[in-house]
Amino acid sequence: MPTPFQEEVYKALSMVPKGCVTTYGAIAAYLGTQAVRAVGTAVGKNPYAPKVPCHRVVPVSGKIGNYSGEGGVTRKIALLKEEGVETVAGKIDDFEHVLYRYDS
DNA sequence: AGCGTGACGAACT
DNA sequence: TAGTTCGCCACGC
Numbered sequence: 447m448p449t450p451f452q453e454e455v456y457k458a459l460s461m462v463p464k465g466c467v468t469t470y471g472a473i474a475a476y477l478g479t480q481a482v483r484a485v486g487t488a489v490g491k492n493p494y495a496p497k498v499p500c501h502r503v504v505p506v507s508g509k510i511g512n513y514s515g516e517g518g519v520t521r522k523i524a525l526l527k528e529e530g531v532e533t534v535a536g537k538i539d540d541f542e543h544v545l546y547r548y549d550s
Numbered sequence: 551a552g553c554g555t556g557a558c559g560a561a562c563t
Numbered sequence: 564t565a566g567t568t569c570g571c572c573a574c575g576c
Contacts, residue, residue, distance in 0.1 A: 449568070471555065481570045483556055490557035491567085505555070512557045 448493050451477070455488045458548065459498050465530035466546040467538060469506045476548045490514050501525040508541035 448456075458473045470489075474482035489500045492514075501522045505511040510533070513522035523533045532539040 451569075469555090470557085474555095479569085481556095482554090483558060483571085484569050486557040487559095487568075488557095492557095500557085503557085505557095507555080514557060 451479075451484065452488045452491075452493060455485055456494050456498050459489065459500070459503065461548070462499070462502050462546040466544050467502045467504050467526070467531055467541075468546050469504060470511075471506050472546075472548060473503070486512075499525075499529075502529065502531075504538060504541075509537050 454477045455473055458476045459468065462468045470482040470485045473485045474480070477485070479485070485503075489498065489503050490512075492498055492500045501513065501515075503511075510519045510522050510526070513519050515521050517524070519536070523536065526533055526538070531544050538544060
């Protein structure tokens with residue numbers, strides 16, 4: 447039984463369309479929290495397993511960041527690529543182009 | 551020097 | 564004890 451906070455993260459993450467990615471800061475801002483790290487933890491725990499595409503969450507740096515999964519970051523990149531997000535040198539290509547904004 | 555980012559750490563139950 | 568949650572501090576540019 448996750449906390450409302452987790453649900454907020456899940457909601458924010460689920461509104462990200464396929465082929466797009468979001469950032470910890472964007473989610474934190476959307477939730478109105480100052481703790482972007484809490485978002486990382488919530489997503490890292492990934493209590494919503496397949497429903498929360500945690501691999502769609504990336505740091506604002508445009509890099510893949512971290513990933514707690516099978517092959518780690520490498521796996522994350524592969525998943526992103528499958529989603530339609532192209533990556534170059536371990537970074538997201540056209541990051542701002544695939545970056546989803548809750549401003550829409 | 552200041553602001554922003556971060557898949558953590560420490561505290562509570 | 565262990566598990567879970569939420570926010571501050573440190574490093575980089």
